[in-house]
Amino acid sequence: MTMVSRLWCQKTWQNLALAKVLGKEPKTFSTLVQLKTDEAIDDNDSQAQTNDELIKSPSLGNYRLVYPEFLPDPNPLFRNGIREKLERMDMLNRRSVLSIPEFYVGSILAVTYSDPHAVGKINKFVGICILREGCGLRSSFLLRNVVNGEGVEVHYDLYDPAIQKIDCLRLEKRLDDELLYLRDAPLEYSTFPFDMEIEAKISESIPVNDIKIPLNPLPWSQRWERYNLKGVKEIVVNERRQKKAAALAKPWEKYDLMKTYRETIPEEEQNEIFSDVYTKLNELEIQKNILKRKYMLQRQKSSKTRTL
Amino acid sequence: MFVPGTLFNVVSRSVSTSTVCNQIIKLTRLRVVDNSEIGKAAMMEGKPPRCIHVYSKTGVGYIGDRVLVAIKGEKKKGILVGLKQRQNAKVPRFDSNNVVLIDDSGTPLGTRIHVPIPHILRTIMRKNTHSKGADYTKLLAIATKFV
Amino acid sequence: MTSILKTFNGYQLFSKHLKQSLDMIAVPVRGRQNPPPRKRHPEWLPKPTHVRYNEDLTPENKEFLSEVASLNKGLHEMPKSPLNTELIQPAKWTQGSKRTGLIGKKIGVYPLWLKNGKKVLTTLIQIIDNEVVKYIPPEKFNPVKHSKHLHPKIKNGCLVLGAVNIDPQLITKEYYGIFNSAGVTPKKTLMRFTVTPNAALQSGTPLCAAHFKPGEFIDIRGKTIDRGFQGVMKRWGFKGMPASHGVTKTHRRPGNIGSGGKKARVMPGTKLPGHMGNRWRILKGVKILRINTKYNVIWVLAQNVPGEVNTMCYLYDTILPTKKNTSPHFPTYPPNDINALPEELYTDDVHPFTEPNIEYQSEQES
Numbered sequence: 001m002t003m004v005s006r007l008w009c010q011k012t013w014q015n016l017a018l019a020k021v022l023g024k025e026p027k028t029f030s031t032l033v034q035l036k037t038d039e040a041i042d043d044n045d046s047q048a049q050t051n052d053e054l055i056k057s058p059s060l061g062n063y064r065l066v067y068p069e070f071l072p073d074p075n076p077l078f079r080n081g082i083r084e085k086l087e088r089m090d091m092l093n094r095r096s097v098l099s100i101p102e103f104y105v106g107s108i109l110a111v112t113y114s115d116p117h118a119v120g121k122i123n124k125f126v127g128i129c130i131l132r133e134g135c136g137l138r139s140s141f142l143l144r145n146v147v148n149g150e151g152v153e154v155h156y157d158l159y160d161p162a163i164q165k166i167d168c169l170r171l172e173k174r175l176d177d178e179l180l181y182l183r184d185a186p187l188e189y190s191t192f193p194f195d196m197e198i199e200a201k202i203s204e205s206i207p208v209n210d211i212k213i214p215l216n217p218l219p220w221s222q223r224w225e226r227y228n229l230k231g232v233k234e235i236v237v238n239e240r241r242q243k244k245a246a247a248l249a250k251p252w253e254k255y256d257l258m259k260t261y262r263e264t265i266p267e268e269e270q271n272e273i274f275s276d277v278y279t280k281l282n283e284l285e286i287q288k289n290i291l292k293r294k295y296m297l298q299r300q301k302s303s304k305t306r307t308l
Numbered sequence: 309m310f311v312p313g314t315l316f317n318v319v320s321r322s323v324s325t326s327t328v329c330n331q332i333i334k335l336t337r338l339r340v341v342d343n344s345e346i347g348k349a350a351m352m353e354g355k356p357p358r359c360i361h362v363y364s365k366t367g368v369g370y371i372g373d374r375v376l377v378a379i380k381g382e383k384k385k386g387i388l389v390g391l392k393q394r395q396n397a398k399v400p401r402f403d404s405n406n407v408v409l410i411d412d413s414g415t416p417l418g419t420r421i422h423v424p425i426p427h428i429l430r431t432i433m434r435k436n437t438h439s440k441g442a443d444y445t446k447l448l449a450i451a452t453k454f455v
Numbered sequence: 456m457t458s459i460l461k462t463f464n465g466y467q468l469f470s471k472h473l474k475q476s477l478d479m480i481a482v483p484v485r486g487r488q489n490p491p492p493r494k495r496h497p498e499w500l501p502k503p504t505h506v507r508y509n510e511d512l513t514p515e516n517k518e519f520l521s522e523v524a525s526l527n528k529g530l531h532e533m534p535k536s537p538l539n540t541e542l543i544q545p546a547k548w549t550q551g552s553k554r555t556g557l558i559g560k561k562i563g564v565y566p567l568w569l570k571n572g573k574k575v576l577t578t579l580i581q582i583i584d585n586e587v588v589k590y591i592p593p594e595k596f597n598p599v600k601h602s603k604h605l606h607p608k609i610k611n612g613c614l615v616l617g618a619v620n621i622d623p624q625l626i627t628k629e630y631y632g633i634f635n636s637a638g639v640t641p642k643k644t645l646m647r648f649t650v651t652p653n654a655a656l657q658s659g660t661p662l663c664a665a666h667f668k669p670g671e672f673i674d675i676r677g678k679t680i681d682r683g684f685q686g687v688m689k690r691w692g693f694k695g696m697p698a699s700h701g702v703t704k705t706h707r708r709p710g711n712i713g714s715g716g717k718k719a720r721v722m723p724g725t726k727l728p729g730h731m732g733n734r735w736r737i738l739k740g741v742k743i744l745r746i747n748t749k750y751n752v753i754w755v756l757a758q759n760v761p762g763e764v765n766t767m768c769y770l771y772d773t774i775l776p777t778k779k780n781t782s783p784h785f786p787t788y789p790p791n792d793i794n795a796l797p798e799e800l801y802t803d804d805v806h807p808f809t810e811p812n813i814e815y816q817s818e819q820e821s
Contacts (some may be wrong), residue, residue: 020413078563079764080579080765082752083563083579084563086579086747086750091808096809114812116571116815117429119816137565138565146422147424148423150390150406152401154401155394155395155399157566157574160574160811161808161810161812162506162815202572398572
């Protein structure tokens with residue numbers, strides 16, 4: 001009898017282990033924005049795991065985070081190999097003309113663009129990236145800043161040829177994958193000076209800014225209590241809204257493997273896509289690094305001369 | 309994460325909590341952003357003007373459209389210079405629905421606009437100005453900042 | 456005891472009922488309300504028999520055959536034509552000539568930017584392994600005539616085109632016979648295009664995306680997305696009725712469909728619920744913006760090409776009088792000169808991604 005129970009125990013333990021592995025697997029290779037932040041938080045625990053993968057494919061591992069727009073829409077109704085290939089070629093061609101830096105939601109960007117409504121002027125907008133969406137040539141991002149006490153948001157297409165320059169002034173991540181709640185936060189949390197300079201990169205990994213932001217009192221543009229936000233200090237709502245939020249919460253969705261599968265590109269396909277663009281992207285990255293170093297050296301020199 | 313409802317009652321603002329209308333139609337509350345006397349007084353009083361007519365075929369106001377507003381018991385014309393709704397790429401979206409008061413000839417009532425104004429307004433204002441009609445380009449001259 | 460008996464009795468009764476009712480249930484056989492239109496078998500195809508022949512092949516021979524078949528499949532680059540180009544009679548384009556179209560596959564939609572900075576959505580259409588299968592001269596070409604269409608008095612010939620190579624082992628001998636006589640690899644789809652006799656092509660001539668030029672206008676025929684039986688709001692864009700204010704059970708219904716009196720009937724053509732989509736539609740006057748000669752892909756200025764992604768569509772020279780083509784490649788682009796073309800062809804107003812950024816200059820400067 002004891003033997004049987006032991007055997008059974010072992011079996012269930014194995015099953016559990018399998019389930020655990022299955023749970024982890026889609027996380028590490030998911031293209032979901034939602035899961036990205038999860039990984040950023042428990043980076044330390046999963047470091048041992050991810051290290052192995054990184055060894056296997058030195059830089060392809062984090063390409064899905066650095067270049068999310070190279071992954072196509074997972075909806076099978078819109079997939080086609082040739083179209084994706086042509087789209088990638090176009091994207092690389094554009095990237096070889098304009099160097100698009102690595103950035104995430106929460107990074108501070110400066111976009112210089114040419115505007116038909118303001119010819120012969122330098123149009124520069126600085127702001128925090130609060131949303132990054134779309135895939136392929138449709139990908140776009142949303143910048144937010146406060147100008148003269150008025151919150152301003154501008155939407156840019158990443159591959160728009162009228163954009164002259166994109167600079168990442170501060171490279172960091174936030175706790176959430178969308179920062180749209182900054183619209184309902186005090187203005188000082190989305191105020192950035194237009195004459196900001198590029199900050200020097202300190203560490204190899206991307207720093208995560210774990211600032212907690214208080215929200216303005218009601219009314220809000222969206223019902224933030226329903227979004228499970230991590231970067232918000234405390235959410236003050238009445239009991240009715242709390243109950244409604246609790247009723248509409250879907251805590252089981254993170255265990256839904258089929259949902260993850262439907263909303264992500266499988267690992268093999270990701271590797272295929274990135275190995276296709278790897279050489280060109282690598283070349284561009286090296287060029288970008290050289291330019292960046294030059295710029296930093298110049299700035300150091302100029303600051304020295306100023307102090308003298 | 310949640311704070312009890314009693315605290316909420318203390319903190320909550322005494323403003324209308326009806327759902328935000330995402331487009332400028334009749335009876336939308338607007339924000340006057342120039343330094344005209346009447347506009348300043350209305351905003352200080354906490355009674356922002358209401359749009360009572362949109363001069364367009366659809367009755368929905370978009371950026372650069374002319375509106376008729378009810379402000380401090382008077383009827384004034386204004387131009388929408390910044391909207392809260394989602395805009396096209398490279399056209400800014402603002403946190404409030406901004407309006408600049410003008411008179412019938414297109415001359416602004418104030419002398420300064422204290423919020424940024426979208427670049428696209430230059431093209432729209434120039435397009436709307438005809439040689440014999442109102443001159444809306446005067447509005448661009450009193451702007452302090454373009455984004 | 457009595458209770459047990461009672462329950463037993465009750466069970467019996469119940470079971471009897473069940474059995475009876477089961478016997479009584481007769482599943483009604485519901486025929487189709489509207490039978491599908493009768494298909495006429497195309498005259499150039501042999502009658503299908505659907506019989507797989509046992510070839511009695513050795514495993515080695517089977518392997519060899521599948522190897523040969525795989526060589527022929529999925530070639531994106533145009534194979535070098537074995538045809539002697541002289542066999543294609545060079546003809547001059549004259550007013551009223553009609554050349555062949557192409558069979559394409561809609562592969563997706565993505566934006567391009569014009570030189571003036573405007574973003575436009577374009578549909579990508581791939582031309583896969585298009586080859587001429589057969590030419591039917593005007594004397595022998597007698598298509599089915601629908602009385603409702605006007606028929607031109609000029610008699611045109613017909614070109615049968617095939618697209619998408621398939622494995623010859625998977626098809627019947629009869630179907631293979633069509634291609635065997637023409638000397639082309641078996642194709643998945645066939646389509647006929649009426650042409651004037653001076654645009655006739657020899658069977659086996661490969662056609663590519665360079666058949667069209669960037670800047671030309673085309674008509675695209677495709678089968679729209681099948682949406683099934685739909686109500687009047689989705690199918691015809693009716694407004695429906697209010698959600699509240701005393702409205703009961705008529706939120707998405709059409710409302711009145713006609714008047715009484717003498718006209719006490721439903722007028723023909725009244726918009727009613729029914730099957731939506733899955734019918735042939737032609738999008739006319741679409742501009743070609745860009746052509747990739749390596750992958751044989753055409754970018755057209757439209758986001759509403761009929762059909763889902765990965766479905767076939769047919770491209771013709773447009774019939775719109777103002778957008779008609781005056782100097783096309785006639786009868787087609789010479790298949791042996793493909794390598795002379797650059798990989799990407801653009802119209803003048805499209806911004807290629809390899810070109811530098813767009814900068815707007817003030818008018819005084821430029």
